[in-house]
Amino acid sequence: MSSAGEGLSRPLPEQVRLHVVELASQILGSMPQATVPAPLRGIARFDPRKRAKLGGAPIAAQLETDKKFRELVAETLAASWPELVESLAEGVVPPAAEPVLVAAAAYLTRPPGWVDMVETARDDLERSAAVAEGSAQEQALTRLREQLAAQKAAAKEEADRLREQLKGARSEISDLRRRLHDARERAKAAEAQAAEMEEAAQEAKAAATAAGSAGESELRRLRERVADAERQLEATRRAAREGRSVEDTKVRMLLDALQDAAAGLRRELALPSSIHRPADSVSSVAPGRHGVQAVPARALADDDPVLLDQLLALPQIHLIVDGYNVTKTGYGSLTLADQRNRLLTGLGALYAQTRTELTCVFDGAELNGPVPVSAPRGVRVMFSAPGQIADDLIRQLVRAEPVGRAVAVVSSDREVAESVRRMGARPVPAVLLLRRLGRA
Secondary structure (H helix, E strand, O other): OOOOOOOOOOOOOHHHHHHHHHHHHHHHHHOOOOOOOHHHHHHHOOOHHHHHHHOHHHHHHHHHHOHHHHHHHHHHHHHHOHHHHHHHHOOOOOOOOOHHHHHHHHHHHOOOOHHHHHHHHHHHHHHHHHHHHHHHHHHHHHHHHHHHHHHHHHHHHHHHHHHHHHHHHHHHHHHHHHHHHHHHHHHHHHHHHHHHHHHHHHHHHHHHHHHHHHHHHHHHHHHHHHHHHHHHHHHHHHHHHHHHHHHHHHHHHHHHHHHHHHHHHHHHOOOOOOOOOHHHHOOOEOOEOOOOOOOOOOOOOOOOOHHHHHHHOOOOOEEEEEHHHHHHHHHOOOOHHHHHHHHHHHHHHHHHHHOOEEEEEEOOOOOOOOOEOOOOOOEEEEEOOOOOOHHHHHHHHHHHOOOOOOEEEEOOOHHHHHHHHHOOOEEEOHHHHHHHHHHO
């Protein structure tokens, strides 16, 4: 936009030009199509938001050359800013008016001295731009100073961190050097020790070779001595067998003589062929005759009760069993009837194997009537009488036996065990009988 014929020596300031073009583009949209200048008719059909941007140059040129179009735009401006236009027409510029608006109004309305008004607005705009630029530069400088200070602080922190890392690295290198030195010293010592051990191994190998030769010689001598000992042992056994045969003959003759003497004495005293046992003389409550036969117990363990086996091997031994003490130790979760049946079944099997006299004693003090028990063959079953406990009945049975007869009492009751021990009987823990019955 030039100033030809209007007195402007320089183009309008860019801000003023944009403002004037914006006003003109708004007028184009409201003008009838026939009144729109021919060069701007195509621009008038643009979208209002794009009209000033896309048609800025043609609109500015039309304002510069078309006085009528410029006056039309000036009328619109005067309608919007009447006071400003009147002041400019009087040659007075309001002190609070914006320089851009003053220059645009002066250019469109062309009051007297409008060129000076435009130039004055230009100077104001340039000063404002210079002040704004200086302020922006000052702000930029302030930001740069702050960034520089921050970078200096960060650089100082990084330098401090690197110094600490360097210090730590130096310390670690020193430690590694010391460890390397120690490792080398240990390696030298290990090499020396390995050499010594190799030398000792060679010496040991030589000694072992010599010892092996000596051992083989000694082994041959020992084998010869063992062969001689075996020959002597065989000769000794042969002599022992010959001597034992003579002794066995003598013992057998003595036993035959004793048997003949016993048979003669039995005939002389007219003793019955079947006699009562001492335990039969002890009074007790007899069990009832009705009951259920129990089945034999299955094997429960593989341990051999050596003590009980040795006792059962004694001739004419009497084994007395504390019934409930044994059953409550072995199968206390069963009812009393099932406990009795299981124990008596096992004792019957034990009698069938050993033919030992067996007496099983139960506590009958709390029973109101006969107990349905079926005693197995060879097992004597006894219940204590009212007012009597089974422990007392067991002591009576032990006391009834003749002096010298082997008697064993199976009970884990400490009082019973101690009392029968004082009476000459051998106490046996209940668990041994349970294991023996389980093995049966």
